[in-house]
Amino acid sequence: MPAVKFPGRYDSLAKIADLVKKATQEFGLDRLAAYGVETAVDEACSNIIEHAYGGEGKGEIEFNYRIKDNFLIITLQDTGKSFNPKSVPKPKINVPLKQRQETGLGLYFMHQWMDEVKYDTAGKTNVLTLIKRKG
Amino acid sequence: MVIQHTELKRCDVINIKGRIDSATAPKFAEVVNEIIEAGRFHIVFDMDGVDFISSAGLRVLIGTQKTCKRYNRGEVVLAAVPETIMASLELAGFTPLFKIFKDAVSAVGNF
Numbered sequence: 001m002p003a004v005k006f007p008g009r010y011d012s013l014a015k016i017a018d019l020v021k022k023a024t025q026e027f028g029l030d031r032l033a034a035y036g037v038e039t040a041v042d043e044a045c046s047n048i049i050e051h052a053y054g055g056e057g058k059g060e061i062e063f064n065y066r067i068k069d070n071f072l073i074i075t076l077q078d079t080g081k082s083f084n085p086k087s088v089p090k091p092k093i094n095v096p097l098k099q100r101q102e103t104g105l106g107l108y109f110m111h112q113w114m115d116e117v118k119y120d121t122a123g124k125t126n127v128l129t130l131i132k133r134k135g
Numbered sequence: 136m137v138i139q140h141t142e143l144k145r146c147d148v149i150n151i152k153g154r155i156d157s158a159t160a161p162k163f164a165e166v167v168n169e170i171i172e173a174g175r176f177h178i179v180f181d182m183d184g185v186d187f188i189s190s191a192g193l194r195v196l197i198g199t200q201k202t203c204k205r206y207n208r209g210e211v212v213l214a215a216v217p218e219t220i221m222a223s224l225e226l227a228g229f230t231p232l233f234k235i236f237k238d239a240v241s242a243v244g245n246f
Contacts, residue, residue: 013154013156013189032219035187035219038187042189100201102198
């Protein structure tokens with residue numbers, strides 16, 4: 001599939017989700033696994049807009065996917081600030097309501113739903129690769 | 136996302152349809168805040184028509200639950216949660232934090 005560019009705005013998320021659904025259908029994932037991939041990509045794109053660009057309308061998100069053997073490989077590229085995933089603490093999941101933090105779930109979801117999450121920076125471009133294995 | 140709010144005698148029911156993501160969660164939060172500002176803290180989120188929820192939507196759920204449960208003045212309960220949304224709730228560790236009912240009618244009956 002040729003790469004598709006979207007404006008870095010939250011109203012792009014639903015359009016990106018449509019492409020993700022197409023990709024997971026083509027790859028043959030079941031409904032729940034497909035939903036997980038949709039979630040991971042949505043969280044990744046929201047993070048790009050909020051953290052890499054620091055808000056809406058500051059840059060683009062380039063979406064691409066390919067299927068290789070048993071793997072669906074999705075890439076998201078942006079030209080915002082690069083991101084150090086180690087700087088984000090893991091959310092505390094099993095704690096009482098009062099102690100629940102309201103942030104940090106996005107990155108956690110990406111790692112839970114995908115088999116591999118990779119961050120690379122090439123020049124001014126950040127490349128996030130999300131890999132889902134079938135079966 | 137389409138939101139419908141019904142004010143009942145003992146609680147408020149919010150029926151949500153479509154996607155709750157970073158684009159739509161602020162509208163969801165706005166509707167919820169209006170109810171809370173009116174001093175009403177017993178709320179049913181009817182999730183029957185929700186086909187996607189991201190962490191932005193989950194933040195609204197947990198934030199509302201914290202606000203409503205403060206001073207034991209109320210509670211948020213969930214109804215008709217689709218399987219995919221339930222998977223996200225479980226992954227986030229939210230299922231022990233909300234009563235979950237099979238449909239809106241039984242959720243309303245809880246109050």
